[in-house]
Amino acid sequence: MEAQQSEMHEIRTSQDIVSVRQAVRRCAVEIGFNLVDQTKIVTASSELARNTLDHGGGGTATVETVQNGSRSGLRVVFEDWGPGIPDIAQALTDGFTSGSGMGLGLGGAKRLSNEFDIESAPGKGTRVTILRWRGL
Amino acid sequence: MERIPILKMGEFLLVTIQVDMHDRLALTLQDDLTEQIVKWRARGVLIDISALEMVDSFIGRMLSNIANMARLLDAQTVVVGMQPSVAITLVELGMPMKGIRTALDVEKGMHTLRIYLANNGRNRDGDGSTTV
Numbered sequence: 001m002e003a004q005q006s007e008m009h010e011i012r013t014s015q016d017i018v019s020v021r022q023a024v025r026r027c028a029v030e031i032g033f034n035l036v037d038q039t040k041i042v043t044a045s046s047e048l049a050r051n052t053l054d055h056g057g058g059g060t061a062t063v064e065t066v067q068n069g070s071r072s073g074l075r076v077v078f079e080d081w082g083p084g085i086p087d088i089a090q091a092l093t094d095g096f097t098s099g100s101g102m103g104l105g106l107g108g109a110k111r112l113s114n115e116f117d118i119e120s121a122p123g124k125g126t127r128v129t130i131l132r133w134r135g136l
Numbered sequence: 137m138e139r140i141p142i143l144k145m146g147e148f149l150l151v152t153i154q155v156d157m158h159d160r161l162a163l164t165l166q167d168d169l170t171e172q173i174v175k176w177r178a179r180g181v182l183i184d185i186s187a188l189e190m191v192d193s194f195i196g197r198m199l200s201n202i203a204n205m206a207r208l209l210d211a212q213t214v215v216v217g218m219q220p221s222v223a224i225t226l227v228e229l230g231m232p233m234k235g236i237r238t239a240l241d242v243e244k245g246m247h248t249l250r251i252y253l254a255n256n257g258r259n260r261d262g263d264g265s266t267t268v
Binding site: 013014015017018021022025035036038039040042043046047050094105107108111112 | 156157158159160189190191192193194219220221222224225228229230231
């Protein structure tokens with residue numbers, strides 16, 4: 001699987017969450033995602049960008065188009081250097097929240113993606129990667 | 137400051153969300169609407185989200201909050217015009233928006249509100265009891 005195109009966006013304010021949504025939407029349209037697939041990855045990205053801002057104290061989102069044989073997909077990587085997540089399994093549980101949100105962010109983003117990966121350690125920040133393939 | 141306009145239509149308020157809202161704008165709308173409900177003694181609120189290409193948990197929660205706040209202020213809320221792709225995504229996200237009344241468009245939403253008010257009609261200028 002190869003990354004074809006990659007762009008990085010800073011996440012510092014709630015306006016940046018909107019910018020990330022728009023960048024993901026633009027890339028999803030470019031590689032031919034249907035409307036439902038576009039909406040799913042844009043929504044997942046919005047949840048994760050908000051986590052990056054609220055829990056990670058800001059960070060970056062990298063939007064990449066990927067190719068695996070004839071399949072194209074969209075990968076978005078969210079990175080922050082915040083406090084990290086002590087218990088990832090617990091953080092993935094719906095309804096678990098350390099802040100004021102509904103606690104749907106991580107679990108919801110995972111359900112809306114084809115592939116999901118999370119790396120985090122206390123004090124070392126968090127990296128969440130989602131990938132969605134173009135539907136047939 | 138950027139704001140989402142609220143239109144008064146008789147005893148209803150109509151909000152048409154046409155921009156991709158950042159979080160603060162969503163919170164401002166919440167505050168503005170509750171003020172306008174009281175100011176105009178509105179009985180119903182229609183929120184048209186047909187231009188929204190995405191509703192995440194933040195915006196979903198704002199819509200729920202508005203419906204709950206409006207109910208406490210004696211007004212009913214109908215969210216109208218949700219795109220099918222948004223409905224599919226919200227359910228998969230885990231936010232089925234229980235307790236929120238919806239309609240496919242503004243006209244149907246008005247109809248829903250009128251029927252609700254006719255069935256639960258209270259005379260505000262009277263003693264607050266149900267009219268028969």
